[in-house]
Amino acid sequence: MIDTDRITGAARELGGKAQGTIGDLTGSRRDSAEGRVREAAGQAENLFGQAKDQAMDAVEHVADTARDIGGRIRETVGGLVGSDDVEHRARRAQGAAEEHFDRAQRSVYRAADEAADYAEDAYERGGHVLRRGTREVSHQVAEYPLASLLIAGAVGFGLGLLVSATRD
Helix, strand or coil, X not given: CCCHHHHHHHHHHHHHHHXXXXXXXXXXHHHHHHHHHHHHHXXXXXXXXXXXXXXXXXXXXXXXXXXXXXXXXXXXXXXXXXXXXXXXXXXXXHHHHHHHHHHHHHHHHHHHHHXXXXXXXXXXXXXXXXXXXXXXXXXXXXXXXXXXHHHHHHHHHHHHHHHHHHHC
16 A cells, blocks of 8 residues: 555655756746755655555565464464474464564564654755745845846746647
């Protein structure tokens, strides 16, 4: 099952690429920077979703393997009727298999938590960069309002041309 973080991350990444490309084409540093930050945030979210998916797949695989081993042990014990020593050893082996399963499950959960923490940190850093970039762009707009207005008008005109060209 695909995690929703993968879908939203891919969409955010694609939107960021488009905004960055438009910013590059129009010479808008603001759009270019915002686009790159959104692209990076989308990548981080997508990777976070992939890590969660892989962790859950690993947990399911370990659980299936442990159930399979337990079933085989029960079958073997059932086939050796009357031998208390063999039954005792089989139960001990089943306990060891369950212990290994528990240990493996804890390791997978720990790895998933670490991957989630890493992705969350990357997402937070992306937000910090976006806020810093927004402040810088605001400063540039305040310092050069006429140039900013002309760039915004040119971008709007260009987008209008693109939209009207696709309708024809």
